[in-house]
Amino acid sequence: MLTVIPFSCITFLVASTLAISSEVFKERNHLLTQESCNLSLQLIAEIHSYQSIATRIMDTAINGDFKGRTYDELAKFVDKHINRLTGTPELEASIDYMMTKMMMDGLVNVRGEDVTVPRWIRGEEKATMVEPTVKSLRISGLGPSVGTPAEGLVGEVIVVRTWEELEEKKDLVNGKIVVYNQGWLGSYGATSQYRGNGPARAAEFGAIAALIESATPFSLDTPHTGGTNYDPSPNVTRIPGACITREDAEMLYRIYNRGDKIVINLTMLDQELAPVLSRNAFGEIQGRSFPDEIVAVSGHVDAWDVGQGAMDDAGGVLISTEALALIKHLGLVPRRTMQAILWTAEEFGLVGAQAFVNEHKADMIKYNAVFESDIGTFKPRGLDFSGHEEAGCIVQEVLKLTSAMNSTAYARYDVVGSDIFFMIQEGVPGISLNTENELYFYYHHSPADMITVLKSDELDMNTALWATVSYVLADLSVPLPRESATNEHTKIPLPH
Amino acid sequence: MLTVIPFSCITFLVASTLAISSEVFKERNHLLTQESCNLSLQLIAEIHSYQSIATRIMDTAINGDFKGRTYDELAKFVDKHINRLTGTPELEASIDYMMTKMMMDGLVNVRGEDVTVPRWIRGEEKATMVEPTVKSLRISGLGPSVGTPAEGLVGEVIVVRTWEELEEKKDLVNGKIVVYNQGWLGSYGATSQYRGNGPARAAEFGAIAALIESATPFSLDTPHTGGTNYDPSPNVTRIPGACITREDAEMLYRIYNRGDKIVINLTMLDQELAPVLSRNAFGEIQGRSFPDEIVAVSGHVDAWDVGQGAMDDAGGVLISTEALALIKHLGLVPRRTMQAILWTAEEFGLVGAQAFVNEHKADMIKYNAVFESDIGTFKPRGLDFSGHEEAGCIVQEVLKLTSAMNSTAYARYDVVGSDIFFMIQEGVPGISLNTENELYFYYHHSPADMITVLKSDELDMNTALWATVSYVLADLSVPLPRESATNEHTKIPLPH
Structure with a gap:
C-alpha cells in the first residue's frame, strides 16, 4: 500500500521541448525539520480569535448551505466537460464554463490569460x-x-x-x-x-x-x-x-x-499539431485593506483525455472555486485579496504555471501564499507547506482551527505541489492539500479517474479546509514571512 | 468487503433455453448445522494414520518437486489458451492440451466425452x-x-x-x-x-x-x-x-x-450460431482395490472470452490435474480410483456437467465424492461440504491432516459448487474449495481475470489440500456415507 504521497502528480516539465522530468521534484521533495515554533503570544491569540469564523465556514460547508455543493458542482462540471486534454476546444469550453461559474458565484476580476500550449491528439x-x-x-x-x-x-x-x-x-x-x-x-x-x-x-x-x-x-x-x-x-x-x-x-x-x-x-x-492558445483562469474576492496582496487557491483544469479527470484535477479546481464562493456567500471580506487560479496544461509539463510566473515575475512578491490541490480530494488530513520556517509555524497554528475535522496534519517540505513550483521558486509560500490518497495511483491517468472515486462529504471537508485556512491567512494582520525572492534550494537543476 | 463466498460463480443454467438462474443456488445455499460428530475411535485413528502421507504430499507440493509447478503449468496453459469461450475451436484446442498433459503426467483413461454446447460469438x-x-x-x-x-x-x-x-x-x-x-x-x-x-x-x-x-x-x-x-x-x-x-x-x-x-x-x-460439440475431459489414477469407486476432483475448462479465465476457472482445472499428477509422482496408489474431471461449458449454464449426469445417471453411485474448485484458487481456508452429516464428519477429520497449512475450515451446506450440483442432487457427496477470495468479484468475468491475480505459493497450497484430502478419501477403508439417491432437499425447483 502507498502511504502519504507528498509529491506532485505531474508527469514532466516542458519549456518548449519536454526536458525536466518529475523525478526532479520527487528527488528534491525532502521533508524538512521544523524547529519548535516561537510565534508571539499576540499572534497566536489573533489566530485563535478566528475560531468562531472558522467554525462558521466549516459548518456552512459540511452541514449548511454548501453541504454537498462541491460534489454536485464537480459532477456537473466533469459530466459536461469529460475531455479536457491540453490544446483541445473542449478544454477551452470547460475553462469558459468555470469562468462563468466564478462570475455567477460573485467573484470579481474573472479573467483568462493566454498561454501557448502543445496540441497533441490521441x-x-x-x-x-x-x-x-x-x-x-x-x-x-x-x-x-x-x-x-x-x-x-x-x-x-x-x-x-x-x-x-x-x-x-x-x-x-x-x-x-x-x-x-x-x-x-x-x-x-x-x-x-x-x-x-x-x-x-x-x-x-x-x-x-x-x-x-x-x-x-x-x-x-x-x-x-x-x-x-x-x-x-x-x-x-x-x-x-x-x-x-x-x-x-x-x-x-x-x-x-x-x-x-x-x-x-x-x-x-496519435499526432502532434502546432501549439495553440489556452488560458490560465482567475477569479477573486477583492481584499478590503491590502487588495494588492493575494492568497491564492488553485488546481489545474486540464486533464488527460481518459476518464473524467475528476481526481486529477477537477476536484482541486472545484474545492478552490467553491472555497471562494463559500467565503463570498458568507459575506466575509478579508484584508487581502483571495484568488482562485485554474492552471492550464499541467499534464503537458506545467505549461500554464510556468508561463504565468514568466509573465508576472514582478507580481510574485504580492502573493502571500499559494495553495494547490493536485493529489486527490479524498478525506483531508491537513496541509503540506513549503517556505519560511516561521511562515510554516503560522500555517500550522491556523490549521488548528480545523481540529473539529481532524485535518490538522502538517509537514514542511522543500517543495510541495506541482503547478505552484515556479511560484515557490520565486519565494511564494506554497501549501498543498494532504488527503487519504492511498488509492490515488489506482486511478491516476486512467479511465477510472471518474467522480465515482470521490465522496461528497469528503469534498465538503476539503472545501472547508481550503476556505478556512486561505481566509484566515488572507485576513491576518501580518503577512506570511517569506524566503528571499530567488531561493537557491528550490531551483530546478538543469537536465543533463 | 465480501466475506466468504460459498456460492457458485455460475451465471445461469440452461437446458436448451436459459431458464434457471444462479439465484436458485444462492437461495438454496444454506449453511446446515452439524451435530457433534460421533465417528468411531477406530475410524478416527485410521484417518490420523495418514498424517505422514499427508505431510509428504504437502511437502512435495510446497517445498519439494512440485513447488511452483501449479503456477507454472497454469501460466503456460492460460498464456497459450487465452480464449476458451464455449463453442470455440480455441476451447477444444485447450481441452486437447489438457488431455495431453494428463497423459504426460501418467494418468490413465484419459478421454473426452462429447457434449453439445451453445455457440455464441462476440x-x-x-x-x-x-x-x-x-x-x-x-x-x-x-x-x-x-x-x-x-x-x-x-x-x-x-x-x-x-x-x-x-x-x-x-x-x-x-x-x-x-x-x-x-x-x-x-x-x-x-x-x-x-x-x-x-x-x-x-x-x-x-x-x-x-x-x-x-x-x-x-x-x-x-x-x-x-x-x-x-x-x-x-x-x-x-x-x-x-x-x-x-x-x-x-x-x-x-x-x-x-x-x-x-x-x-x-x-x-454478437451472434448465436448453431450448437456444436465440445467435451468433458477425464483422467485417472486407477484404484488398487475398488477401481469402480471414484473420488473426483474438478474444475471447468471453459471461460468467458475476456481476460484469461485464470481464476475462473483455469486455477480449478490446474489444481485438479496437478493434484493427481502429484499423487502419481509420489507413486501412491489409493484403494479407489482418483479422477480429474474438466467440465465444459460451465459459463453457458453448467452444460457439460448436466450432460454428464444425464448420460451417467447409473454411474453416480460409484462416486464416493466429487470436489470442485470454482470460486478462486487464492490462499486456502479449507473445504465446504454437501452431503450426509457423517460423511461431513469424515471430511472434517481428514481436513485436520492439513493443519500445517492452516486450511482446516469446514462448513456444511445444502449445496456447494457449481458444476457438481447435478451430482450432489444424485446423492454424491460434494466438496468445494474455500479460499481467501474477498477480491474474487473484482476480477470475475472481466479482462482482469488474468493469472496476475493468483500466487504461486497459494496455488501450491491448494494443490496440496486437494491432493491430500482426495487421496485419503480415495484410500480409506470405508466409503463416505451418502444421502439417498434422489435427495429431495437439493432438487432444483422448477422455474415459474
Whole structure:
C-alpha cells in the first residue's frame, strides 16, 4: 500500500521541448525539520480569535448551505466537460464554463490569460499480440507520442524489467518493439521513469516502438497514460510509446522468458499539431485593506483525455472555486485579496504555471501564499507547506482551527505541489492539500479517474479546509514571512 | 468487503433455453448445522494414520518437486489458451492440451466425452454516449445476447436503479435503451439478477437494448460480462444486452436525473450460431482395490472470452490435474480410483456437467465424492461440504491432516459448487474449495481475470489440500456415507 504521497502528480516539465522530468521534484521533495515554533503570544491569540469564523465556514460547508455543493458542482462540471486534454476546444469550453461559474458565484476580476500550449491528439490506438497466440492488449498512448504509420506497424518483441536489462540486450533491440515490465517500484517517481524515458532510451538502440507497463500498484487490466520525454536532439528518432496493463506486461515477460517469439501489431494514429492558445483562469474576492496582496487557491483544469479527470484535477479546481464562493456567500471580506487560479496544461509539463510566473515575475512578491490541490480530494488530513520556517509555524497554528475535522496534519517540505513550483521558486509560500490518497495511483491517468472515486462529504471537508485556512491567512494582520525572492534550494537543476 | 463466498460463480443454467438462474443456488445455499460428530475411535485413528502421507504430499507440493509447478503449468496453459469461450475451436484446442498433459503426467483413461454446447460469438462491441456530451462507454456483451443491426442502433436512454423503478417508468421505456444502475447489492447473487433478467424485463416494456451496471464491488472502469436469460417464449423480443462499468452507470444516472436527454449509439455484432460439440475431459489414477469407486476432483475448462479465465476457472482445472499428477509422482496408489474431471461449458449454464449426469445417471453411485474448485484458487481456508452429516464428519477429520497449512475450515451446506450440483442432487457427496477470495468479484468475468491475480505459493497450497484430502478419501477403508439417491432437499425447483 502507498502511504502519504507528498509529491506532485505531474508527469514532466516542458519549456518548449519536454526536458525536466518529475523525478526532479520527487528527488528534491525532502521533508524538512521544523524547529519548535516561537510565534508571539499576540499572534497566536489573533489566530485563535478566528475560531468562531472558522467554525462558521466549516459548518456552512459540511452541514449548511454548501453541504454537498462541491460534489454536485464537480459532477456537473466533469459530466459536461469529460475531455479536457491540453490544446483541445473542449478544454477551452470547460475553462469558459468555470469562468462563468466564478462570475455567477460573485467573484470579481474573472479573467483568462493566454498561454501557448502543445496540441497533441490521441487517434485510434490498438495493439494485438499476434504471435505466439492472439490477444488484444489495452494500450494508452503517451503524450506527445508520435503515431505509427496509418496501417500500423508489426514488430517482434523484446521484454526487459530494468534499464540494466535493456543495456544488456541492446544488441537485440534494433527493429524491435521494446516492452518494459518494470513493475510498481514502490513509488510513482521511481516507476514512472520507465514511461518518461522508456521510448527515448529504446529508440537509442533502434527500437521501433516502446510499450511500458502502467505505473500503478493495482490493476484491473487498466492502462494508465501520461507523458514521455523524447530526446530533444533532432537526429534521434521519435518512436511511438504507449502504456500497456500490468497484466499484459507480466504475460509478455512470461512468454518472452519461455523463449517464444512474440509479435505485436501496433496502431497509434496519435499526432502532434502546432501549439495553440489556452488560458490560465482567475477569479477573486477583492481584499478590503491590502487588495494588492493575494492568497491564492488553485488546481489545474486540464486533464488527460481518459476518464473524467475528476481526481486529477477537477476536484482541486472545484474545492478552490467553491472555497471562494463559500467565503463570498458568507459575506466575509478579508484584508487581502483571495484568488482562485485554474492552471492550464499541467499534464503537458506545467505549461500554464510556468508561463504565468514568466509573465508576472514582478507580481510574485504580492502573493502571500499559494495553495494547490493536485493529489486527490479524498478525506483531508491537513496541509503540506513549503517556505519560511516561521511562515510554516503560522500555517500550522491556523490549521488548528480545523481540529473539529481532524485535518490538522502538517509537514514542511522543500517543495510541495506541482503547478505552484515556479511560484515557490520565486519565494511564494506554497501549501498543498494532504488527503487519504492511498488509492490515488489506482486511478491516476486512467479511465477510472471518474467522480465515482470521490465522496461528497469528503469534498465538503476539503472545501472547508481550503476556505478556512486561505481566509484566515488572507485576513491576518501580518503577512506570511517569506524566503528571499530567488531561493537557491528550490531551483530546478538543469537536465543533463 | 465480501466475506466468504460459498456460492457458485455460475451465471445461469440452461437446458436448451436459459431458464434457471444462479439465484436458485444462492437461495438454496444454506449453511446446515452439524451435530457433534460421533465417528468411531477406530475410524478416527485410521484417518490420523495418514498424517505422514499427508505431510509428504504437502511437502512435495510446497517445498519439494512440485513447488511452483501449479503456477507454472497454469501460466503456460492460460498464456497459450487465452480464449476458451464455449463453442470455440480455441476451447477444444485447450481441452486437447489438457488431455495431453494428463497423459504426460501418467494418468490413465484419459478421454473426452462429447457434449453439445451453445455457440455464441462476440463480435465488435462499442457504445458511445452522443448526447448530452460525447463519451465512449466500455461494454461487455452478455452471452447469448443477440446483436444490434450491423450499423448499430441509436436510442434515448432511461436509467433505473431497481425493478420497482423500472415498473414505475414502464410507460417511458418503449423504443428506448434501458440502463440499470443497481449498484453492488452486497452479494453477487443479489446484484447479478439485473444482468440475468434485465434485458428480458426491459424487452417486455418495448426497450430496444439494455445496458447493465457490472456486478462487482469495485471497478477501475471495468466491464464484467456474464450470462443473461431471455424469455423462452417465441413472441417476446430478444434485445441486445451488455454490461457497462460502474462509473459509467453512475454517470448516466446523474445525467438522467438532471433531466438531460441521453442518447447512446450501440453496436454489438454478437451472434448465436448453431450448437456444436465440445467435451468433458477425464483422467485417472486407477484404484488398487475398488477401481469402480471414484473420488473426483474438478474444475471447468471453459471461460468467458475476456481476460484469461485464470481464476475462473483455469486455477480449478490446474489444481485438479496437478493434484493427481502429484499423487502419481509420489507413486501412491489409493484403494479407489482418483479422477480429474474438466467440465465444459460451465459459463453457458453448467452444460457439460448436466450432460454428464444425464448420460451417467447409473454411474453416480460409484462416486464416493466429487470436489470442485470454482470460486478462486487464492490462499486456502479449507473445504465446504454437501452431503450426509457423517460423511461431513469424515471430511472434517481428514481436513485436520492439513493443519500445517492452516486450511482446516469446514462448513456444511445444502449445496456447494457449481458444476457438481447435478451430482450432489444424485446423492454424491460434494466438496468445494474455500479460499481467501474477498477480491474474487473484482476480477470475475472481466479482462482482469488474468493469472496476475493468483500466487504461486497459494496455488501450491491448494494443490496440496486437494491432493491430500482426495487421496485419503480415495484410500480409506470405508466409503463416505451418502444421502439417498434422489435427495429431495437439493432438487432444483422448477422455474415459474
